[in-house]
Amino acid sequence: MDWRRFSFIGFIIVFLFTVVVLIGGSRVSPTIIISSMLTTTIAVATPLTLGALSGVFCERAGVVNIGIEGMMLAAAFFGWLAAIYMNTIFKFDPSISLWTGVLVAILTGGLFALLHAWLSITFKVDQIIGGTVINILAVGITGFLNRQMFFGEGSIFGGNVPHAPGLLPSLSKWLTPLCGGPQGCLGLPTLIQGTFLDQKPVAIAAIVLVFVAHYVLFNTRWGLRTRAVGEHPKAADTVGINVYRTRYINVVLGGMLAGLAGAYFTIESVPSFEPLMTNGRGFISLAAMIFGNWTPFGAWAAALVFGASQALQINLQFFRDAIPPNWAFLQHAYIVGLAPYVLTMLILTGIIGKTTPPAADGQPYEK
């Protein structure tokens, strides 16, 4: 990850923030705008960051995973379903139900990844096809079960979607003893309070995991072996490393990260499930991974760019009538909503230099 890449990312984020401040600055104080933009950026970047980390682990071990989208979707559904069951059927406390949901989401991601690993490592199925299978499977299963369980006559919940047990609380709720006072948390500046302390557990976990992933990949034995297996599996084999096992574990680990990203959608962001709700986030994660040159920090930075462009769209809606007449096209939410996707395309054209994937990425290993 070179400075050019990071400065390009920094430039785009600053640019997007400036647009909103320029438009809304006359109505609301810039500090509040920036704080709100930052909060949204980090929250929206959460599933992208986790998805990109998922891709980093898979691909650093040499397995291409385009099934992240499907893993997220399935995890979002099953995690949410588990939370509802725990709460309405087994009458558990909402908070326990939600955490069980997170756990089930992670396991679901792991299980789907296990299927991908089985297809691509053991049976050496083309990895793009394996990933596509997972995406289609996830759409089918979640759509079908969603319909069967919640809608129509004779469905398990008899046509009523039961009340979801709510959402995971934000960090400041946990810190109530510290944050309850009139000054907020320990008198920290509003910017920091709003940006970080109002985040919820999965978002915080994503940031922590970026650092953990970097440490694991570049400073531990496991990371060295993982990268070796993704670069030159035969070389790893000749020094006694079990290539298949290493790849299996990394793919499943990646799947669990995608599962955690799934939990963000239905347990942290909104308390309901909709078919196809991941809406291409898994694929944008892969773009972030590529743009970040297969490194955790790079992927995170790229995810933040996508987060910022989403934050632009959300925040501009508040200032719609403040948009100057010659910028009128910005009034259409759909135009601004294109930003993340246009950015993805721009970034993948390689305008800021080439990226280098692991040398054995996507190649099944034959002894």
Add this chain to the structure above:
Amino acid sequence: MSQAPIVLEARGITKQFPGVLANDHVDFDLRQGEVHALLGENGAGKSTLMNILYGLYQADAGEIRVNGNVLTLNSPRDAIEHGIGMVHQHFMLIPVFTVTENIMLGAETDHRSLKSQSPLVKLDRKQVSQIVRDFSHQYGLDVDPDAIVGDLPVGVQQRVEIVKALYRKANILILDEPTAVLTPQEAEELFRIIRELTARGVSVIFISHKLKEVLAIADRITVMRAGRVVGATTPAQTNEHQLAAMMVGREVILSVQKEPAQPKEDVLVVENLRVRDVRDLEAVRGVSFTVRAGEILGIAGVQGNGQTELAEALTGLRHIESGTVKLVGRDLTNASPRAFTQTGLAHIPEDRQRHGLVLGYTIADNMVLCDYYRPPFSQRGVLQHQVLDDNARKLIRDFDVRTPSPYVAAGKLSGGNQQKVIVARELSRPVRLVIANQPTRGLDVGSIEYIHKEIVLMRDQGVAVLLISAELDEIMSLSDRIAVMYHGQIVTTVDAKAVTREQLGLWMAGAQPETA
């Protein structure tokens, strides 16, 4: 020597692959501190035997003893734990890792065992790079522990491989075709290192098909052919001819028989050629030369000095930045490959499987890849199968391609026969220039002999030949003139009879000729 104890012994090793008996009751032993050479052609079973000794393959029958104890080697891990190290022909190094990371990989915390506390244990790069430094002093294996392996020359990469084995406390070292990628000077350096190692009690198995080297370095020689041991000898008791005959199973003419060249008019004229490589770096940097009818111009050089790009530019496969290429007087700078073939170029490409053949096509189809669109092979856009069939049968007979039928896929043939198919296709057409790039790479002595004969025959018929090869012996025995390429430029062009191996080797390594 013969009093030293036996450290490694293989008895009755048998290994069957689908369709081939790769090892047939092979016996082999190694004494402490000696260099035991294993000589044989490609496919003789040398590598299979070594892969069994290193635990990569498991033998169907036979036993392996290390220091007298019978072992089962189920994986390289077992071999490493018993002090066996191997330097593979294609290095098992990760180009993007540092030397230290490559050496510690798989034995990160304790230098032999793969078992250690936790997979999340922190890497101690400092400690390992210190060990690497100590080894380099001790054995004269000069390597920089912090260098990125991909940036190092192959000779140094090989040293990294040796240090990697020593770090794992190997006292038996298997070197698989170690000199295949080295310059003569690098090979000398390797031999010095091998002697240093054996003096310290390390035992070395040296696998090769190069007779000169085996005679120079080995204490004992074992020869394999078709999966069997066919003879054992020592350098003192034998010579090149005997060894070659043992390897091939018949008398072989090692030196190429040829009359002095009778060069005539200029056929290929290259002026100030500049070409970029795939990474967009300038690979050919202002090269000029001429090849005349009836002579062989050899281009010597260590691989990666621009020869590949030169050959591609001269066959229409790569864009020329500047300079001109003239073939029989026609300017073909940046012309299409078809323009080159129609003007009279025969091209034997470097990578026969990727650029020489369509592996999934039959031999008959591969034989007409240059001419399929022209009569008599095509009439009004329709292939004439009877003509293709006759053509294939004739060429198979004339060029001695060993195949059950013309309708076998080219990919199913052995390397030597694949090369014969290419040679047959290219040399059977009316041509004025042959560009042969590494024409005998990876082939056995018998096929090499055949292809060399064909190239000299073309020359004697008045065809111009440009021979590009990394094999110095091949360049020296075939060429009439030799151009040495280094770093994208031709360092010098000399008469083949007036130059020594050593001198060429120095130029290939970048030395400047005194009279430039």
